[in-house]
Amino acid sequence: MSVTLKINGETRTLEADPESPLLWALRDELKMTGTKFGCGIAACGACTVHWDGMPIRSCQTMVGDVEGAEITTIEGVDGKAATAVQAAWAELDVPQCGYCQSGQIMAATALLSETPKPTDEDIDAAMDGNVCRCATYARIRKAIHLAADKMEA
Amino acid sequence: MLHFLQKPLEAAQPTRRSFLKLSAGTVGGLVLAMNLPRSAGAAAGSGDFVQPFVHIRPDNTVVVLSKHLDKGQGVATGLSTLVADELDAARDQVRVEFAPSDPKVYANTLFGVQGTGGSTAMANSFMQYRAAGAAAKAMIVAAAAREWGVPADEISVSQGAVTHPSGKTATLGELAGLAANEEVPAEPVLKTPDQWVYIGKSFPRLDVKNKTVGAPNTYTMDFQRDDLLVATVARAPRFGGKVKSFDAAEAKKVPGVVEVLQIPNGVAVLARSTWPAIKGRSLLEIDWDDSEAETRSSDAMVAELKEMTARPGIKVREDGDVDAALASSAKVLEVDFEFPFLAHGAMEPLDIALMFDGDTAEFWFGSQLQTVDHNVAAAVLGIPFEKVTINTLWAGGSFGRRAQGDSHPVAEVATLAKAMQAAGMTPAPVKIVWTREDDMAGGYYRPMSAHKIRAGLDENGNVTAFKYNIAAKSIVKGTPFEAFLMKDGVDHNMTEGAHDTSYAFPLMNMDQAYQETKVPVLWWRSVGHTHTAYVMETMIDRLAKEAGKDPVAYRLEMIENDPRKVGVLKLAAEKAGWDTPLPDGRYRGVAVHKSFGSYVAEVAEISFRDDGTVKVEKVVAAVDCGTPINPDNIRAQVEGGVGYGLGAILRNQVTLADGVVEETNFDTYEPIRMSDMPVVEVHIVPSNEPPTGIGEPGTPPIGPAVANAIAAAKGDWPTSLPLSKTGLV
Numbered sequence: 090m091s092v093t094l095k096i097n098g099e100t101r102t103l104e105a106d107p108e109s110p111l112l113w114a115l116r117d118e119l120k121m122t123g124t125k126f127g128c129g130i131a132a133c134g135a136c137t138v139h140w141d142g143m144p145i146r147s148c149q150t151m152v153g154d155v156e157g158a159e160i161t162t163i164e165g166v167d168g169k170a171a172t173a174v175q176a177a178w179a180e181l182d183v184p185q186c187g188y189c190q191s192g193q194i195m196a197a198t199a200l201l202s203e204t205p206k207p208t209d210e211d212i213d214a215a216m217d218g219n220v221c222r223c224a225t226y227a228r229i230r231k232a233i234h235l236a237a238d239k240m241e242a
Numbered sequence: 243m244l245h246f247l248q249k250p251l252e253a254a255q256p257t258r259r260s261f262l263k264l265s266a267g268t269v270g271g272l273v274l275a276m277n278l279p280r281s282a283g284a285a286a287g288s289g290d291f292v293q294p295f296v297h298i299r300p301d302n303t304v305v306v307l308s309k310h311l312d313k314g315q316g317v318a319t320g321l322s323t324l325v326a327d328e329l330d331a332a333r334d335q336v337r338v339e340f341a342p343s344d345p346k347v348y349a350n351t352l353f354g355v356q357g358t359g360g361s362t363a364m365a366n367s368f369m370q371y372r373a374a375g376a377a378a379k380a381m382i383v384a385a386a387a388r389e390w391g392v393p394a395d396e397i398s399v400s401q402g403a404v405t406h407p408s409g410k411t412a413t414l415g416e417l418a419g420l421a422a423n424e425e426v427p428a429e430p431v432l433k434t435p436d437q438w439v440y441i442g443k444s445f446p447r448l449d450v451k452n453k454t455v456g457a458p459n460t461y462t463m464d465f466q467r468d469d470l471l472v473a474t475v476a477r478a479p480r481f482g483g484k485v486k487s488f489d490a491a492e493a494k495k496v497p498g499v500v501e502v503l504q505i506p507n508g509v510a511v512l513a514r515s516t517w518p519a520i521k522g523r524s525l526l527e528i529d530w531d532d533s534e535a536e537t538r539s540s541d542a543m544v545a546e547l548k549e550m551t552a553r554p555g556i557k558v559r560e561d562g563d564v565d566a567a568l569a570s571s572a573k574v575l576e577v578d579f580e581f582p583f584l585a586h587g588a589m590e591p592l593d594i595a596l597m598f599d600g601d602t603a604e605f606w607f608g609s610q611l612q613t614v615d616h617n618v619a620a621a622v623l624g625i626p627f628e629k630v631t632i633n634t635l636w637a638g639g640s641f642g643r644r645a646q647g648d649s650h651p652v653a654e655v656a657t658l659a660k661a662m663q664a665a666g667m668t669p670a671p672v673k674i675v676w677t678r679e680d681d682m683a684g685g686y687y688r689p690m691s692a693h694k695i696r697a698g699l700d701e702n703g704n705v706t707a708f709k710y711n712i713a714a715k716s717i718v719k720g721t722p723f724e725a726f727l728m729k730d731g732v733d734h735n736m737t738e739g740a741h742d743t744s745y746a747f748p749l750m751n752m753d754q755a756y757q758e759t760k761v762p763v764l765w766w767r768s769v770g771h772t773h774t775a776y777v778m779e780t781m782i783d784r785l786a787k788e789a790g791k792d793p794v795a796y797r798l799e800m801i802e803n804d805p806r807k808v809g810v811l812k813l814a815a816e817k818a819g820w821d822t823p824l825p826d827g828r829y830r831g832v833a834v835h836k837s838f839g840s841y842v843a844e845v846a847e848i849s850f851r852d853d854g855t856v857k858v859e860k861v862v863a864a865v866d867c868g869t870p871i872n873p874d875n876i877r878a879q880v881e882g883g884v885g886y887g888l889g890a891i892l893r894n895q896v897t898l899a900d901g902v903v904e905e906t907n908f909d910t911y912e913p914i915r916m917s918d919m920p921v922v923e924v925h926i927v928p929s930n931e932p933p934t935g936i937g938e939p940g941t942p943p944i945g946p947a948v949a950n951a952i953a954a955a956k957g958d959w960p961t962s963l964p965l966s967k968t969g970l971v
Binding site: 102106109110113116117118120121122123124125126127128131132133135160163164175176178179182183184185187188189190191194212213216217218219220221222223224225226227228229230 | 279311314315316346355446447449450451452454455456457458460461462463466474497514516517521587588589590636637638639640641650675678679759862874878879881882883884885886888889907908911914915916921922935962
């Protein structure tokens with residue numbers, strides 16, 4: 090069945106079951122593999138994308154539910170917060186295996202867009218749904234604070 | 243799958259002797275680097291400089307070929323650091339790629355085959371990759387000298403710029419083609435440590451950019467081809483189960499499903515993309531034959547292990563008559579421990595892609611033991627070794643999971659390719675995707691284990707004898723590793739960190755016993771140390787208490803002959819302010835452990851939440867891993883090692899109910915999360931010793947450090963993990 094999605098500002102039409110997860114439409118149909126498959130049950134955050142700026146888990150979001158919505162993925166995320174986050178991630182060498190980091194960056198960007206100067210508690214609340222098995226959490230926390238500083242500068 | 247694997251290491255299996263010889267020093271690596279065919283593989287006149295470990299391209303890019311899989315531990319950057327330093331390349335011109343599978347060139351000199359594990363990457367590569375960089379630099383300089391007509395010793399290289407006092411300059415890329423024609427120096431001159439520009443200083447990771455923009459073609463999961471088929475496999479719910487019969491009618495109705503095929507491991511659903519493969523599989527009806535399967539519950543298996551520790555086992559260490567010494571002791575502390583199965587739970591579930599056309603095979607995956615994988619591929623496909631190509635891709639974690647002795651993902655996808663061929667399908671690339679449930683319920687766990695300690699004490703609380711019985715399934719027995727990892731029937735992987743302890747007990751015996759089960763087990767970040775460090779370091783705290791001594795002071799007395807252990811313990815204690823009072827409600831615990839040649843001490847500071855659960859607030863670590871190559875990566879690995887170990891001891895376990903795995907995703911096997919993560923401070927001991935491992939050694943001390951802090955608060959030590967079983971989490 091033909092579905093029309095708005096991804097990273099572009100209108101894309103693809104053949105997909107409206108009852109299939111957005112994650113697989115992005116990865117397999119649109120070949121945008123930056124959004125990762127981690128658990129399939131919205132328990133790890135590796136598949137985080139933005140729906141009208143809000144972080145959502147694309148593994149539990151059905152294609153049919155996002156028709157007409159503005160979806161942003163790691164490939165298209167942009168703006169002051171995203172730029173600051175990606176720069177902070179590089180400056181602190183945050184990634185290890187890196188597989189979760191697309192989701193971490195999407196979650197952190199959404200956090201900083203809403204809360205430009207987050208506290209540690211804000212970070213816990215916003216980032217607890219994003220698992221990193223390499224446990225780079227200490228650096229993610231530092232990088233979010235650094236990104237906040239960069240946004241202020 | 244074992245019948246495929248009779249001789250998986252045939253092509254390059256080292257003899258025990260060569261393994262030991264190579265273990266003895268790094269000279270083997272240096273020799274290997276220098277025995278290269280002259281300008282091997284360089285395309286004449288291409289302008290490229292091509293050597294096995296380093297390519298220099300006319301566009302001024304320096305490409306380092308990493309023989310080791312990078313699964314997050316940073317080895318690709320580490321090896322590049324070595325080459326870039328000796329070559330005097332600029333960091334920004336360096337790229338890294340994974341080397342092809344070729345044990346003759348890219349063997350881990352400590353294994354004799356190509357592979358990554360045991361935190362050996364830097365230890366075996368340190369001289370080899372430096373020599374490769376130094377040789378390349380010598381050839382660049384020789385080429386410049388010839389081109390410019392000046393003496394080589396007047397030419398200098400710095401940050402990728404080749405210069406002569408006359409004003410002549412060139413880039414590495416401009417000289418690459420000429421340098422390819424120069425003689426490979428037999429003994430390239432290495433820098434002295436004072437000349438290093440990156441080693442021990444800073445060389446940021448080369449993979450950060452790709453990993454922060456979602457770059458394509460990074461991980462196996464991302465592998466795409468226009469004609470790609472994606473497969474899921476329904477595997478037996480009980481380990482050792484087999485397909486009796488199945489009905490694929492409903493699965494085949496799912497749009498996108500192409501074919502359903504039985505393979506030795508189960509039933510494979512082939513589809514045009516991943517979702518139909520997952521959905522189709524959920525509609526299979528399969529009748530399983532469990533007659534050969536493990537059908538016990540984990541409770542019954544633990545009971546068996548505990549019973550095994552009560553009896554004499556295989557002697558691992560026997561100093562003397564420990565039973566007599568215990569009998570004549572004033573007091574005997576007897577403590578039983580039990581540890582669960584643990585899943586590795588890497589963020590990227592297992593996955594593998596293969597294109598097999600009947601004659602040749604090309605693989606794409608995060609291959610950790612390339613030579614084992616390569617041999618299994620050739621054996622299962624029935625083609626020569628030379629007809630198999632392995633493209634190693636970045637792995638989204640491993641923690642040991644991708645280093646199997648049976649290469650079961652390779653064997654499985656190879657049997658699927660054969661089944662496709664037998665079914666008359668057009669040859670096409672196929673990618674097997676493991677869902678999280680497949681990955682977590684798929685076995686290859688850190689073995690569950692039971693430990694029984696009997697420690698004898700005299701009237702003053704001094705240790706008289708230490709008796710240690712351990713029971714677990716052996717990771718290496720019955721695998722290709724048995725030949726060179728077991729000696730005289732003893733599996734030292736199970737007892738490492740205990741039988742070889744440097745604690746000065748007057749008398750110590752250790753026995754081991756092997757559990758038989760169909761549940762496959764595997765190394766999990768730090769292997770035997772995951773349990774022995776917990777046992778030894780909490781026992782030492784108990785013994786300190788019996789002796790009426792401070793835990794740090796007691797340890798220092800007991801490890802007088804182990805100066806590097808003393809060094810990290812003192813440093814961690816000092817940095818953590820061990821002798822300073824804590825605020826109310828805070829408690830400290832310490833642990834120190836050597837693993838993979840490296841020494842790590844950790845001081846954990848904990849508090850209790852209002853509901854009585856433990857919160858680990860801060861961990862101060864001190865590490866001695868020999869010459870620090872990349873200090874920031876050492877810190878990163880210890881931070882991560884602490885987090886990985888902490889998550890496991892807090893609440894992770896895999897249990898079986900009548901043989902079926904109960905925890906199949908991150909909802910029931912809850913990983914450590916941001917709010918659980920303590921502040922981690924890492925201090926590195928300066929050293930000129932040869933570099934040793936850092937991927938694993940940060941993990942073992944965290945469990946006992948936290949347990950010792952809990953005991954400081956509550957007066958007793960948890961002996962059964964995870965802590966969630968005790969109400970403390």
